[in-house]
Amino acid sequence: MPCMWKNPFDDLTPARFRTIPARRWSLCSSDISVDVCVHHKESLDLTSQNNISTHNIRIVRPYVVVCEVQPKPTPSMSSNSRQQNDSPTSASIIDGETGEFTAISVRGAREHNLKNVYLTVPRDQLVVVTGLSGSGKSSLAFDTIYAEGQRRYVECMSSYARQFLGMMKKPDVDVIEGLSPAISIEQKSVGSSPRSTVGTVTEIYDYLRLLYAKVGTQYCTTCDIPVRQQTLDQIADTVLAYPAGTKIQILSPVVKGRKGHYRELFDQFRRQGFTKVRIDGDVQDITEGMQLARYKVHTIDLVVDRLAVDATQPRRLRESLETALYRGDGGVIVLREQGSAWKDDYFSTSYSCPQCGSSYETPAPNMFSFNSPFGACTTCEGIGEKVDFDPQLVIPHRSASIGSGGIAPMGKKRDTWLWKQVTSYATTRAIDLEAPIAEIADDVLQALLYGEEDATVDVVYADMNVKHRFIGILPSLRHQYEQTSAASVRKNIEKYMATVPCRTCGGARLRKDHLHVRVGGKNIHESTILDIETAEQWFVSIADKLTDRQNIIAKLILKEIVSRLSFLRDVGLNYLTLDRSAKTLSGGESQRIRLASQIGSQLVGVTYVLDEPSIGLHQHDNRKLIASLKNLRDLGNTVIVVEHDREMIEESDHIVDIGPGAGVHGGEIVAQFNPADVRSLDADIEERSLTVQYITGRKHFDIPEQRRPGSGKTVRLVGARGNNLRNVTMEIPLGTFTCITGMSGSGKSTLVNDTLYPILSKHFYSSEAVPLPYDSIEGLESIDKVIEIDQTPIGRTPRSNPATYTGLFTLIRDMFTMLPEAKIRGYKAGRVR
Structure with a gap:
């Protein structure tokens, strides 16, 4: 049957005219192919000798004919493929009025165990792909539809952009039509970085940093009162109050944390008569042609003057301070000599405490970023925790005395340098080393463990009387740990160390000054430790606590924060906090966070492919998830979900059941139907589809009438108080199958994974895992080992x-x-x- 040229306007309406990319179409099972474009007064003879069965002809522009060729079914095709061989062509999945695709047509999919599958999936609907595990659901949804949608989208980019995005390999499929750009939301961790949190992943924390920088109020870290601007005279008086003769350097902060070589800036300073600058903390001479590494971040302070404090001649100091303030945009650094070191004192005409005179920097977004050196805590470097001595391991029994070995790393009292320091300090502070540790006041015990500023002790050691600074028991042990080369000493000290919250920032990750910037009475860390639902309510309410000017600035920022929090709540994550580390999230939680981000992006015309988003969710939260998926669909997107959950299947718009078995026994479209039509399906379809049989009630799960009696012994955990647990007591019968259930975020994982398992692991295997707080555990003698099976790959x-x-x-x-x-x-x- 030849395809001859003709004028397309003779008998076709304009609605049929659609321009498609030029391509080459295979005409038979061999490698023969022809161009699709036939020009004016030319003809193309397609004869039957090439095993061609049908030709679907479409006019795409004047004087052009497209011949789309479908192969004849061969005996090697499965019965499923032969049944699907009548899959709609491109013309039948296009709306005649709007010219838009109404469905996604997949023809000849053979990826992994798929057996030449032909399939039509309706667009702009919630489609559930279900079937036995290993039947080919992911092969169809992810490895075929998503892979091809992503590949085509990336292919539209320039070659320069493609090198950053990466190209996916073309799936083993003949044709996919009606496909839009695809986004995959899989069940995998959002990252293993300890710096990544729920707030940073959802970008809510970026808005929080902006909010606190623009409308936050700085409070004094000493007086806890709002700071105000400081005048030049007040700054000069503070410097003149230094001890007479103190050597100082007056610096003007000109560059803070920016990249560049700054050659022109140094030349300008040199021409103006300045001779020194401080670059990244190092004072250097300004030389001709001086420049820095262009692509590294630098901090540059100009040295305006160097002098000694003399209260009788304040004029030079005031002039130098005025110059430094002018060049430093209202900020000046006074570098004063303190022993063998130099200490920075920062002054500002913008922020200073009216009571004690302490100066603070003008709030900026990077001050609240724990990923920036200008905001991160200097001790833990923004991690919020570090490997340090664990108080529970250091003092395992508070009923014991210090002298009898109550502080485990020190052991019993003996003649060592550290013990002599402790004895001398205890004598000075009237501490009874033979009294139970529980009777020692907490502040005194903290001073003994961690030291106190400027504390000294007189030690008699090796017939010498030595006056020595007492830094505390644990800092002394850490110094020994870091300096010793003996592996046995290090190993012995490591037994009492664990990953614990940073003592400097208390796990807040930020510097102390920056944690004293408040909005609505809370600092940025206090706003991130609220659960999602409480945080949403709080951010809605703080508008009443702001001034009119602050409300104008914060209006759009608060709108974005509240919007993103509401999306997290809608997908059933209302129990999470914004400071929750991303590496502690389960695969399902990570997936729902990405889903909430996609809902917030408000994209339209996208094909979303999700992998079992309901896993791990309580049925109460499952309904919220389904509502979120429908919301994503209603925006104008196609949502394809690989799922086993019955409620999700019944709430979908269209169901694709793959099977009938797993592996080589699967890979076929067993049934394809709308949920409302499930009871009217043909008997042979119901016979082949296990999914249909369970939905209709033909098959069901039998609940056993009798339960296992067990061994009669139990494990009893008393007083669990970790995270949100409220003094919980749990008793588990041994020799039985016990299920711990409850709503998402109710404390199941805290009780079992973070409390019970670490206790058992520590008891049987001397594990270093530290359980969350609890009172006691009984019945360990009835167990001989413990095995944890988690979701880690x-x-x-x-x-x-x-x-x-x-x-x-x-x-x-x-x-x-x-x-x-x-x-x-x-x-x-x-x-x-």
Whole structure:
């Protein structure tokens, strides 16, 4: 049947005219192909000798004919494929009035175990792909539809952009039509960085930093009162109050945390008569042609003057301060000599305490970023925790005395340098080393453990009387840990160390000054430790606590924050806090966070592919998730969900059931229907589809009438108080299958994974895991070991497979070594080739 040229305007309406990209279409099972464009007064003869069965002809522009060729079904096709061979062509999935695609047409999908699948999925609907595990759901949804949608979108980019995005390999499929740009939301961790939190992942924390920088009020860290601007005379009086003769340098902060070589700036300083600058903390001479590494971040302070404090001659000091303030945009640094070191005192005409005179920087967004050196706590560097001595390990029994070994790393009292310091300090502070530790006041015990400023002790050691600064027991042990080269000493000290909250910032990650900037009475850390639902209510209410000017500035910022918090609440994550570390989130929680971000982006015309978003959710929260997916659909997107949850299946617009079995027994479209039509399906479809049988009630789960009696013994955990647990007591019968359930965020993981398991692991295997607070545990004598099975991937190495992971491959190798040929050749189990 030839396809001849004709004028497209003869008998076709304009609605049929659609321009598509030029391409080459295969006309048969061989490699023969022809161009689709046939020009004016030319003809193309497509004969039947190339095994062509049908030609679907569409006019795409004047004097052009597109011949789309479909192969004849071959005996190698599955029965499923032959049934689907009548899948709609591109013309039938296009709305005749609007010219828009109404469905996604997949033809000849053979990725992984898919058996030449033909499928039509309606667009702008919630589509659930279900079936047995391993039947091919992910192969169809992710490895075929998503992969091709993403590949085509990236292919539209320039070659320069594609090198950053990366190209996905083309899936094994003949044709996919009606496909829009695709976004995959899989069940994988959002990141393992300790700096990543729920707030940073959702970008809510970026808005928080902006909010606190623009409308936050700085409070004095000493007096806890709002700071105000400081005048030149007040700054000069503060400097003149230094001890007479103190050497000082007056610096003007000109560059703070910016990249560049600054050659012109140094030349300008040199021409103006300045001779020194401080670059990244190092004072240097200004030389001709001086420049810095262009792509590194630098902080530059101009040295305006160097002098000694003399209250009788204040004129020079005032002039230098005035020059520094002018060049430093209202800020000046006075570098004063203090012993063998120099100390920075920052003054500002913008912010200073009216009571004690302390000066503070003008709030800026990077001051509230724990990923910036200008905002991060200097001790933990913005992590919020560090490996340090754990008080519970250092003092395991508060009923013991210090002298009898109550402080475990020190042991019992003996003649050592550290013990002599402790004894002398205890005598000075009237501490009874033989009294139970529980009777020692907390502030006194803290001073003994961590030291106090300028504390000294007189120590008699080796017939010498030495006056020595007492830095505390634990800092002394840490110094010993860092300086010793003896592995045994380090190993002994490590037994009492664990990852604990930073003592400087209390786990807030930020510097002390920056934690005294408040909005609505809370600092930025206090606003992130609220759960999502409480935080949303608080941010809505703080508008009443701001001035009219602050409300004008904060209006749009608060709108974005509240909007994103509401999306997190709608997907069932109302129990999370913004400071929750991203690495502690489960795969399902990570997926729902990304889902909330996508809902907030308000994209339209996108194909979303999700992987079991309901996993781990309580049914109460599952309804919120379904509502969020429908919201995403109603924006004008196609939502394809790989799912087993019955409620999700029944609430969908369209169901695709893949099976009938798993692996080589799957890969076929068993059934495709709308939920309302499930009871009117043909009997042969119901027979092949296990999903349909369970929905209709033909198959169901049998609840056992009798339960296992168990061994009669129990494990009893008393007084669990970790995270949100409120003095919980739990009793688990042994020899039975026990289920811990409850709403998302109710404390299940805290009770089992973070309290019970670490207790058992520490008891049986001397694990370093530290359980959350509890009172006691009973019944450990009835258990001989504990095994934790979590959701962590078992490994990503390409050499790993089920046989190697389970140990089966070792037996297989041993079996082959016993073959006669292997014995003749001397092959052993470890032979690689």
